Amino acid sequence: MELNKLFKGMMAGAMSLSLAACGGGNDSTSSTAGGAEGGEGEVSVFYYTFGDDYISTVRAALDANLKEAGVVFNDYDGGNNQTTQTEQIQTAISKGSKMLVVNVVDTASKDAAKNIIEMAEAAGIPVIFFNRSVDEDVITAYDKAAFVGTDYEMAGKMQGDMVGDYLNANFEAVDLNGDGEISYMMLKGQEGNAEADARTQYGVENANAKLEAEGHKPLAYYKADAPTKYELDKDGAWSSAQGTDIMQNALSQYNEDNGDMIECVIANNDGMALGAMSALQNAGYNTGEEGSKVIPIFGVDALDDAKKAIDEGKMTGTIKQDGEGMAKAICTMVQNMTSDKDKFDSLDAANVIGTWRINIPYSEYKAS
Template identity: 30%
Template structure:
């Protein structure tokens, strides 16, 4: 059974409990797990709370409770300075470790500096400079973005080859420009198309900022401009869903060409099942939530972050390989989407 299904009931209870928690020290929403604290206290600092990250957060709280860790979660509301403030508060409060979903991957070193000797685990978003992970008390738990877009490209290449096409035109919906995920997801899908003998030409690249409404607004005028295209490639499900809405508003059947996303959110999976989205790529928030707790506990005990992990170790041979816990991406199509609903 998929980890997603195994933890669903537990997460529902944890989420409800979290919604009843009080406010954080600066008035922002905070949540706390019901862990006993036998293995100490930790703080999870989110960049924001969207559907995906909220699921990750709940999974981390559930895993912390099972491990006997008292975990407090804070929402930095996309404010880098606030993340540093929360780290300093956690360190001064004697937390055993800090887990951070960074607002700005380029600012990773400043987060490590704020933690000092306290173990720090990056979750979901890796540092732009992975050498930051070479420090003995720093780790990362997330999914390898080199593979996410590649799965999209492999699906599209197979789709168009079956139609006898070797040249296509695409519309690209990009996430937050400059983020590691945006850069690698775009590069991955184009590399896979090229590797599989498809010449792909961009009609337009749009900055949808991972947001459904933003993507809908950006793509709407393109859809009605008369420009020809063969597919819509999106860096995440939310923007793909915005593109679907824009198509339907313009009287275009979204099932008449492939629209591909990443994350396999609840709404994204439903769109794949309905045939409106051709495929998505499951990024496992439950695995990331569980894995970051495993990594933090390892660092607290003086072990490598991925020691004894139930997920995947890094095999790149880099000097920071032992600091990485990989949660594999999984391609999702109509054939297997039932496993993810």
């Protein structure tokens, strides 16, 4: 890649500074948020965007953990732009960063992560990728690399099981037009994202398996002629605003008056789920008031707002993606990998996969 060639040419002058930074002490709790500055000896933390609700929980927890551990760090906002993030990484290394922690923007191909690995290796500094999927062969190509993530297929499977169990227990109430099948909307989030792909697949497959086991028809997509059985956030940001817009547009055509109301919403994150909930509330559903009709909505992340909505009867369930647990694991690994310990030292071995990754477990959150 031309960008990488340019960077490698630049690295010769900066290499001695970068290597010296690897031995820097962790004697400060200061950080410079926003990524405009940075300096020698910092741990550089790169987020795909500060605007993602779940990533915000990881960032808040990781900032607190790193400060408590006495680690000098700097947060960088990639603004959902891989070119921006790559340039931030180049700058941080040239200024003497001693470690990279990366929530990579572009997950549609291996190129972005491979380029970052090559930059870290050229500088001789460790790198941790987190949350957004990076392939095993990319991570294992460098012995100072690791990944902190989840078994993202499990999130979809757990969500699908939750959907199926709920629909089996409430089938007649959910089947608003009484046609014997449940019409659903799937809010995918982003095309080409491994987590989104798996949640989209298993959120439906596992729900259908539960339904069919009880003699019910499988889920039916609300747009029978749709080329894909999901709706995308056009900006790839998994946002509540897009969840609202998509649902509002759908309700203008698919509604109870027309006999084809969307009867269930499956969302790949809580942000889009909450957005869909807002649109439904504007149409008189899911208000939490006695007698209000409820369209079941399922998400992933267990954000505080989603848990509150579930407790109030406005949302149905979510799968907890443990942002605090992810942050704690990253912080431990930062300390390990900057002090020549095994990268997974002091972490639960049951969650470690080979020599390259650790998975943070999921759990259910639903009304009691």
